[in-house]
Amino acid sequence: MSAFGTSDTGRPQSTYSGEVAQQFIMPTINVPSRRPFTEAGKGLGRLKLLVAGVGKTALIRTITQSCSHIVHVDPTVPVAMASKGFLPAKTMPNSPPISQGTFQITETLASTKPYPSWWKDSAFSSPTPAPIQPEDTILDRNICLVDTPGYQETCRPTDTMGQVSQYVESYLQKSRLDGLEDPDVLKTISGSGGLLVDAVLYMIPSSGLSATDIHYLRQLDALTNIIPLIAHADTLTLEQTAAAKKHIAQQLAEADLGLFSFDPSTDGVGEQHIYAASSELVSDSEVMDASLLMSSEYEVIAHLERICDEFVKRVARKREAGNEALIRDARGKIFTYGSFRLGVFGPGSDIDTLVVAPKYVTRADYFEIFPNLLKEMAPPGSITDMAVVADAFVPIIKFEFDGISIDLIFSRIAMLKQLNKDFTVQDSGLLRGLDEAELRSLNGTRVTDEILSLVPEESTFKLALRAIKLWAQRRAIYANIMGFPGGVAWAMLVARVCQLYPKAASSVIVNKFFHIMRRWPWPQPVLLKHVEGGPLQVRVWNPKLYKGDQFHLMPVITPAYPSMCATYNITRSAMTVIQQELSRGCDITDNIMLGKSPWSDLFVKHTFFTKGYKYYISVITASTDKEAHKIWSGYVESKVRVLVQGLEQHQSIALAHAFNKGYERRHRCTNEAEISQVQAGSFSFLAKDSDVKEEDFEQEGKIEKVQPVETKPDLSGIPGLKTEPTDDAHGLKTEENETQPGVKTEGVKSEDEISKAPSQIPKHNPYTDVFTTTHYIGLTLSEGAKSLDLSYQVENFKALCTQWEKYDAVLNSLNVQHVRSFNLPDDVFEANETKPQKPQKKRVIPNANGAAQIKKRSASEENQEPPAKRQQASVTAAG
Structure with a gap:
């Protein structure tokens, strides 16, 4: 645990909510069964923290859940009681959890590292080692968190104080060399730490210390270090928290109680602080929680590794059925890349995964065997929403594994017939013999690993990147497909700032990021290292050699060979929006660094729909089949950027800003007229969640294909509805709908008609489901546009x-x-957002004669050409 700002976990130790003070956050996630080891975690010694006061158990749960260096947490066990006080109980690490009573001291053992490989064979190895892990690793229980009983008005506080003091003192006695067992002596003299309680986290109510608290602290202060924390700080404002800290500090000074300092000053008297702890439960995205690298995701990767090995074995049997050695040693490798590999994986994110196989495995084998093998070997029902896209720019299998979205791509290694257990993809020579699709697939992992190797401090980089990623998502400028930087591009921009400030804290990196990128002399490229040549005759980014590279507006170049531009598709309008957001980020983070604003100001949601624009273009894709719609809407989404570039060329448009995601909707129609209205943009037939059941799609009678009625929608509304022209602020003639679009006026049969034609009644499902995806483009008109x-x-x-x-x-x-x-539509606004209202027409005030006053035109206006006739500019694609 560290002071406010950042911790060694790479996770923010504080957050803001309006006027709420800096807080330690209590996350809502589950305790993982196993996390991956971190280098920082492997370097930690032994640590024992005792928690006393108010809200103790919640704080311990926070530490075990949110610290990314803790790879395993044992069940909580009680400490045995002896007649002469508390003595540590020798409990098995895997003992079943026991409910904590009011008057119990309990211990929670956690691990950040394994024992050395020689330890399990040593005579000094622990008598109760952890069970053997999948890779034959024994975990070192080097972290101990001690929960203590609270004191109530109905019991004697001195009993609780005496028990806790005896617990701490018993370890002081036990730590004498003549009282240590051999393993404990070895740990102590090797510098790994001993059995002492290193510090007490004492939770204090905001009202201040009671006389009992002061007496309690005096006893503990004589035995160990004290770190005071204000409990339930989420209920306080900044001013209230500051006042509580000042009051408590004064009480501690009057009681002659010192505080533990995190400042390693040379004179031994560092700056002392009182910190605030929150009991507020917040979502992971709001605190940029790095603890999302949890066991569930890593269990999925472990499943995929087993499936990958079996896949390669099956192909080996298919190629050389009699080659037992080849079949026995056949294996593939699973690599992650993108946000998951970078350690900034967030809620709802996909896990980008690469399958690597030996040279005798082809892409055809992959798409033929792997999808069925996934369903065969994965737990029943765990694989859902599978989509195989073999002809994509990067061929891919998309699916959900136990609710976790997976993007699975493939590449073979044309130079190797067998992959070793420690195989990596960093050697550029492995790219020989690969086609373009395989090269693009393999380079994702290579680029991610290269980024991590090029930053000075990985934990600082990850925390700063998590902040920038959240900022970009909240401001709707995070989407490669829509002309904005994607995850890898933002990572490289943050990495470049980390290189420029190698010793800076994450908060400083975030502030410098905005200043540097706002002033960056584009189109000068952002490079993490010099562009390298390689052994292949492949294209490497070079604007001097390739004319197309000269048109990249904000080039960010990948560090792994062959270097490519990760931001080749940024549009002129997107660049303008990004620069506006960077300027905003500069102003806000400057105020944050001066203590004038909270960090939450940086992550305020975008105003694209609420205040961004007066005019929008909506691109509506519709299909009457769910699977067909996924393919069709995905293709159109990839081309929206082309429409934006076309709009940018229009002389009346100053900016065309595409929103970074589409809105998916589902409609239920009873006839072709209603389907036509939905295709034209109507929301009158939106399906409610309670009305839609998955079994509807399985029933007969569903119209699989419906011939759409030809419509002529234009840029001013839905055809066939009453409209009237109005003058807007720019003097541009537009039309608005005076009625709700898509109101049903025909197509509903009467009971008599139905009775005369019973054969037309669907046997099961009378509805046709229409799936739509709408993308919005905000328009800013050029000055003087007519x-x-x-x-x-x-x-x-x-x-x-x-x-x-x-x-x-x-x-x-x-x-x-x-x-x-x-x-x-209403669904683009959140509950707390205000939808723009239609401007009211100005009333015409009659003059004294009863006639309406008419403003005379100026001389300049009299000589203007009449505005060009407005033309219809939209058509139906399925006419």
Whole structure:
């Protein structure tokens, strides 16, 4: 545990919520059964912390859950009681958990490292070692967290104080060399730490110390170090917390009680602080919790490794059935990359995973065997939502494993017929003989590992990156496919700042990030190291050699050979938005560093829909089949950036800002007229969660293909509805809907009609489900814009999408239309957000004669050309 700011865990030790003070946060996650080892964790010695006061158990749970260096936590066990006081009980690490009573002292043992490989064979090895792990590793229980009983008004506080003091003192007596057992002597003289209670975390109510607390602290202060914490600080404002700290510090000074200092000053008297602890439960994303690298995700990786080995063995049998040596030694390798590999994996994130196989395994084998093998070897029901995309730019299998999203790509190693257990992909020579898809797949892991190797302090980098990633997501500038930097690009930008400030803390890195990137002389590239040549005849980023590389606006170059631009698709408008957000980040973090603003100000949600723009373009993809819609909407999403680039060329548009995600909706229709209205943008038939059941899709009678009715939607609304022209602030003629779009006016059969045609009644499901995905583009008009004809840009975009070989005019449709801010659907706003309102028309005030006053036009206005006639600029793709 460390002072506020950051800790060695790479996790923030404080957060803000409005005017709430800095706090230690109590996360809501489950205790993991096993985390991966960290280098910092392996270097930790032995530590025993005793917690007393208010909220003790919650604090211990926080430490075990949120510290990424703790790889395993044993069940809590009680300390045995003897007639002459408390003595440590020798309990088995795997003893069943025992409920903590009010008057019990309990111990929770945790591990950050394994014993040395020689320890398990040593005569001094622990009499109760941890069970053998999958890799034959014995865990060293080097962390001990001691929970103590509280004192109530109905019991004698002196009893509790005496028990806790005797517990601490018993270890002081036990630590004398003549009283230590051989293993304890070895640990002590080797510098690993001993059995002493190193510090007491004393939880104090905000009202201050009672006389009992002071008496308790005096007893403990004579035996060990005291770290005071204000409990339940989430209920206090900054001013209240500051006042409580000042009051408690004064009480401690008057009682002549010293505080433990985290400041390693040379004179032995460092700066002393009182810290605040929160009992508030917050979501992981709000505190950028690094503890999400939990056992569930790593169990999934372990499952995938076993499936990968079996996959390679099956291919080996298929290729050389009689080669027992090849089959016996056949194995594949699983590598992660992206956010998971970087240690900034967050809620809802995908785990980017690479399958590597020997040279005799082909991509065809992968897509033929691996999907079925996943379902065969994984626990029943654990594999869901599988999608195999063999012809993608990077061929991929997407699925969920026990609710965790996995993106699985493949590459073989053309140079090797067998992979060793310690095989890595860092050798550039392994890229020989690979096609472009395999090269792109393999380079994801290589780039991630290279980034981690190039930063001075990995923990500082990870915490700063987690902050920048959360900031980019909250500000809606995190999406490679929509023309913004993706996860790897943001990681490289943060890594470059870490290189420039190798000794800076994470908070300083975040502040410097905004200042440096705002002033970066684009298009000068961001490089973590010089671009290297290699053994292959492949393209390496070089604007002097390749003309296409000269058009990259904000080039961020990957460090692994062959170097590529990770931000090649950033648009001019996206660059403008990014620079605006960087300027905002500069101002906010400067105030944060001066103590004028809380960190929460940096992570305030974007205002794209609430205040961002008056005019929007909505791109609506629709399908009457769920699986077909995934493919169709995904393809259109990848082309939205092309529409944005076309809009940027329009003389009346100053900026076209694509929102970084689409909105998926599900509609239930009873006839083709309703389907047509949904395709045109109607929300009148949205399906409620309570009305939709998965079994509806299994029943007969569902219309698989519905011929869409030809419509002519334009950029001013849904066709067939009453509209009227109005003048907006720019003098641009637009049209708004005066009625709810998509109101049903036909297509509902009467009872008489149904009775005359019983054969037309569906046997099971009378509904057709229509799936839509809508992407929004905010528009800023050029100064003085008088017309807005987008028919050319929209027609080109439509042609690009509908000429796709997998486009099905019967199943799929595409519509592009104009939306005013006050006509945006409700589901793009959160509960606490205010939806823009339609401006009220100004009343015409009659003059003294009863006639309306008419403002005379100026001379400049009289000579202006009349505005061009507004043209329709949207068509239906499935006409």
